[in-house]
Amino acid sequence: MEVELEEGCMTPRSQIRGAPxxxxxxxxxxxxxxxxxxxxxxxxxxxxxxFFQPSDLDLIFTIAPRREALC
Incomplete structure (x- = not known):
């Protein structure tokens, strides 16, 4: 059985190794x-x-006043 060697590299083109x-x-x-x-x-x-409701819970969620831009 003789195998021919080609120069260079190539991607296999067999159906077995191909994408489905x-x-x-x-x-x-x-x-x-x-x-x-x-x-x-x-x-x-x-x-x-x-549920547990601490008396100072509203202080945590107060809305801070808007800051004026310094520029």
Missing amino acids: EVCPPPPRKRPAACNDSCEYAKKRELPKKG
């Missing part, structure tokens, strides 16, 4: 981890005394 003619399908979506019917959602309850 049809693109593969996209990956499937994973199922949702938890929804409204989830057991965690059923067991969850609101606090009996309500």
Whole structure:
């Protein structure tokens, strides 16, 4: 069996090594981890005394006055 060697390099042109003619399908979506019917959602309850509301909470979220441009 005799193999002919050609000078230089070339890209393989075989159909086996070529790109597929049809693109593969996209990956499937994973199922949702938890929804409204989830057991965690059923067991969850609101606090009996309500949520914690500190008296100075409004001071944190006050709107600062606009600054005048110095230029």
